[in-house]
Amino acid sequence: MLITIGCNDSKRAARDDCGRIASKGVSAMFLSREPFGTTADGKAVECFTLRNDCNMTVQIITYGGIITSLRVPDRAGRLADVVLGFNTLPEYLAGHPFFGALVGRYGNRIAGARFTLNGREYRLAANDGANHLHGGLAGFDKKLWEAEPIRDEREVGVKLTYLSPDGEEGYPGNLATTVTYHLNGQNELSVHYEATTDRPTVVNLTQHSYFNLAGEGSGTILEHEMMIDADRVTAVGPDLIPTGELQPVAGTALDFRTPGAIGAAIARVPGGYDHNYVLNKDGREPSLAARVREPHSGRVLEVFTTEPGMQFYSANFLDGSLKGKAGAAYGEHSGFCLETQHFPDSPNQPAFPSTVLNPGETYRHLTIFKFSA
Template sequence: MVGGKEVFQFTLKNKHDMTVKIINFGGIVTSLLVPDKTGKLDDVVLGFDNLADYLAEHPYFGALIGRYANRIAKGRFVLNGKEYQLALNDGKNHLHGGNIGFNKVVWDAVEFCNAEGAGVELNYLSKDGEENYPGNLSTTVRYLLNDQNELVIKYLATTDQPTIVNLTHHGYFNLKGEGCGDILDHEIMINADRYTAVDEELIPTGELIPVHNTPLDFTTWQPIGARIKKLPGGYDHNYVLNRKGPELTLAASVREPKSGRVMTVYTTEPGMQFYTGNFLDGTLTGKRGVKYGKHSGFCLETQHFPDSPNHPAFPSTVLNPGEVYQQTTIYQFTIEQ
């Protein structure tokens, strides 16, 4: 029980034995079993073996993030002439929805099954004023596992007042298997020619900078660790995805040579935060009693750009009454021999 509500774990499994486990606390993906090139199943997401550890402080392992993923400068934004002040839970700034974001609430959950596969639908009403955001925001997130070894995440939200919305999934992946070392030898390709430049607090300056001839250039396959030492700490950058329209677009693909696992991400979102677990330092004990050190996992968080409410030139994150916020992200797993 959390806040008087029961917490359940749901298990989705397809014909290839790929298996996803999801809890309705934070919409967290607690386990993701994916076959390697020999057919061996490994759990490829970082996390914990028990609910108590998810209830304690951790870096958003596997969680749904909202109302606003990523950072908002000084926790402030102006909407229709009114200024809103949000919690400052990341130094001088607001991060991932505040002190009690969508990652820390119990969602209503129901299983479903359709022609595409089996899934879990999560629903949560974020009330007007929650974490100082305006409007009653009704949010639905559907996780679906199909027989193409795809985890499909669909997000929907409506509001009764103008508000801002930016949702994402914060899975930490290691395609060797969680707890099996760092991810620096994984190879990645990101479908983006530009990224949002940031200041020392990781707040966008408003500039969109070409990745060409920088350590952020993953327009062709590169090991994650090849140039990581040229960046303080590692990668924690929002990429401006190459898009031609609102349809699903390739965001990134990651491959791990030894296991043969390849994860490809498609999304309808304009951006993706690539994060390499820079703040993991071995103090957190994960599954099977393994301590998670620096770069134990990577995140590909499809979303709108950080601090968009304060940058009119960025794609808008404003949601008005009568409109429907919707996005889809697909994590597809394949094998490369």
């Protein structure tokens, strides 16, 4: 199925550059919906393709809400796929390090795979040594989401829903979750998260795309220039569990307040970057968290979010055993992740911003990935 939204060129307003349209203009937006194979138990997986009139194209599958492809232009208008991943469903089903996936119920780590809420201890799956990581053994990244296309004059998208039953992976409450991807004519891919529960629980959702702005499979991201608007990180121990201290980045290899190459100081970071940055935020409106530029292509990614934190991960655990869409092996530092979130282990850290969701409340989170060149 192909759906086209827009108007002919004679009705469009003037542009200041590709995708930037005057307030009365309407851009041509495209949405298609196609099969993407079946799961081991015979359930159909679909792929949604979103495209704007700059030819920025995003492909999302209903298995794991995974962004399988994201093609954006460079300074000369040449397109490249800037996210790591695979071409086929069996490759995703065979296991991977959360390439492009939605992560939940709780993104990042929970110490000891347990937490106490309202005087009751809940035990979770220990899938990262003794700790719980990214929702457990079968988190949201491995679920089949219901999908509904979204379309209007200015953007196209897909609305994904999943009901996580009480007790899944050890979490309390039936959690009704909605994640909506939108693509507009300004080369912005927005991710809207909402969730409600019928019992007190904890929630921390995120998106786990691995970016390489030179193109997936093109080598490392060490020359990418990174800026992160954060004065502090949550200090961690050897198991990457927060100690509770908010550590200043000034004078350390974690300081990206001024743009600098990712590889410039990575040798001074044991194991590479895998740190939660405490964003410099005032209020809940989306604000700039990070800006990344790839110097050869000129591609720029800006990340805006409502969340208080963001995990910067430099793909330290990729070892070349996985091959991507163009056949290239994904080695160490082949991509980077910017996972907007609440802080790791917040359920066990009372001084951190709370991740508790109660009945009658709605969890909301918005992150925008904006591309330019």
